[in-house]
Amino acid sequence: xxxxxxxxxxxxxxxxxxxxxxxxxxxxxxxQTVIVxxxxxxxxxxxxxPMVLFLKNKLKFSNSLAATTTIIxxxxxxxxxxxxxxxxxxxxxxxxALLDTAHLQTKFxxxxxxxxxxxxxxxIDLNKIIKDSKLTSFLDFxxxxxxxxxxxxxxxxxxxGLVSVFFITFFFIKDQEIFKDQARRILxxxxxxxxxxxITKINHLLTRYFIGLLLQLIVVFILYLVVLLIxxxxxxxxxxxxxxxxxxxxxxxxxxxxxxAAILTMISMIGQDFQSEILPTTIYVxxxxxxxxxxxxxxxQPIISSKSVNSHPLEIFLVILISGITFGIVxxxxxxxxxxxxxxILKEFFPDNKVVSVLTEKI
Numbered sequence: 001x002x003x004x005x006x007x008x009x010x011x012x013x014x015x016x017x018x019x020x021x022x023x024x025x026x027x028x029x030x031x032q033t034v035i036v037x038x039x040x041x042x043x044x045x046x047x048x049x050p051m052v053l054f055l056k057n058k059l060k061f062s063n064s065l066a067a068t069t070t071i072i073x074x075x076x077x078x079x080x081x082x083x084x085x086x087x088x089x090x091x092x093x094x095x096x097a098l099l100d101t102a103h104l105q106t107k108f109x110x111x112x113x114x115x116x117x118x119x120x121x122x123x124i125d126l127n128k129i130i131k132d133s134k135l136t137s138f139l140d141f142x143x144x145x146x147x148x149x150x151x152x153x154x155x156x157x158x159x160x161g162l163v164s165v166f167f168i169t170f171f172f173i174k175d176q177e178i179f180k181d182q183a184r185r186i187l188x189x190x191x192x193x194x195x196x197x198x199i200t201k202i203n204h205l206l207t208r209y210f211i212g213l214l215l216q217l218i219v220v221f222i223l224y225l226v227v228l229l230i231x232x233x234x235x236x237x238x239x240x241x242x243x244x245x246x247x248x249x250x251x252x253x254x255x256x257x258x259x260x261a262a263i264l265t266m267i268s269m270i271g272q273d274f275q276s277e278i279l280p281t282t283i284y285v286x287x288x289x290x291x292x293x294x295x296x297x298x299x300x301q302p303i304i305s306s307k308s309v310n311s312h313p314l315e316i317f318l319v320i321l322i323s324g325i326t327f328g329i330v331x332x333x334x335x336x337x338x339x340x341x342x343x344x345i346l347k348e349f350f351p352d353n354k355v356v357s358v359l360t361e362k363i
Contacts (some may be wrong), residue, residue, distance in 0.1 A: 028106070037161065039210045041168040045176075046203065047210045066173035071166055072350065075080055201344045205309050206337055212308035213248070219300050220244045220292060227288030229262070231281050234268050243289070247296070250320045250332045254296070258289040309340045310362040 028035065048070045064313035067256040172179070180196075187195050219245035228236035243257030265285050269278045309316075316336060346353075347360035 033161075037168055041172055044169045045166070045172040046206050047170075048074070048173060049203070049207045050211060063174045063332075065307045067170050070173055071170050074166065074169075171346075190350075195219050198345050198348045201348075204343050205344065208308040209336060209340065215246060216296070216300050217244045220247050220296050223288065223292040223295065223313050224257075224261075227285060227292060228265075230288070231284055233285070235263055235264065239264050248333060249329055250324075250335070251297075252324070252329065252332065254289075256295045258286055258293070259288055262286050309336060311336075311340070311343075 051070055051073070052066050055061040055069055056063070061069065145278060180199075183199075184192060184196065185321060221240050224240035224243050225236055228240055239261055243254075243261055246253040246257040246260070248255070262282050262285060265282050266278055272278055311319075316339075319339045320332050320335045323331035323338070327334075343360050346356045350356045
């Protein structure tokens with residue numbers, strides 16, 4: 001028989017559960033930066049696994065030395081990435097300096113004069129409107145200093161983030177076996193084997209996926225580079241590298257890369273005749289990039305992605321599409337790794353389910 005005491009106890013338990021969930025969610029929200037650092041570190045650890053295994057098995061490095069060497073390698077990659085784009089920035093700045101600023105200034109002054117004449121005809125005092133709108137207050141020096149402070153804070157946060165990620169990654173790489181042993185101790189005995197098998201399979205499949213992704217980016221980079229060199233682009237290497245990196249974003253990344261390549265190609269040719277030189281070359285570059293994307297989308301991407309995570313190309317396309325609609329660009333990037341993890345976990349815990357057995361047949 002249900003009594004008032006039973007009902008009140010149930011209500012109290014429900015309220016306590018809701019409060020507890022709220023506290024946990026609030027706590028997770030407050031430490032979201034740390035969670036991001038941990039996720040990035042885990043990702044780097046997966047990417048670094050082949051290198052770490054090579055250093056430990058082939059070169060007989062200790063755990064500490066292998067982890068240190070890997071972290072130094074990542075640091076050199078980041079420094080090299082930054083230095084790679086300095087020449088591009090300088091080059092594009094020099095190209096922009098070739099603009100006929102005197103002509104642009106003349107056009108601007110003519111436009112300003114026409115506006116003043118129009119407002120005078122309409123009996124509108126433009127100067128009074130600007131003064132009353134307090135538009136000039138936004139040009140106060142305090143806004144400039146605030147902008148500078150924002151940049152400084154961003155750089156400081158970025159530096160702190162990099163240090164934190166590399167510090168965490170170092171110990172993830174160095175103490176992998178220790179973490180596995182500790183996980184065995186805290187996991188429930190009934191599901192210990194299933195969880196450990198899931199972790200091992202996920203680690204294996206995602207390592208293959210990231211190696212496949214790296215191979216795909218290398219192929220795309222080489223093809224982009226060939227296209228840009230054919231049409232004499234001065235910054236072919238850097239532009240090809242940047243556009244290849246954008247290919248990490250499925251389907252949308254190549255579009256952004258092609259647009260960026262077209263813009264940078266036009267900027268690099270400033271000073272030449274637009275109709276006979278700049279426009280035709282830009283069109284040829286865009287056509288070349290579209291051909292590269294056709295090769296990538298129809299040959300390299302489906303083969304590499306499907307083989308690395310043992311999934312059908314159509315399956316991968318649908319997962320990326322749904323993730324993109326639901327979570328945007330970030331969802332598109334993490335779609336395949338997340339889907340792979342879900343499939344492995346489902347197969348370990350629900351192997352007898354017919355739907356799961358069909359989806360995970362090749363894993």
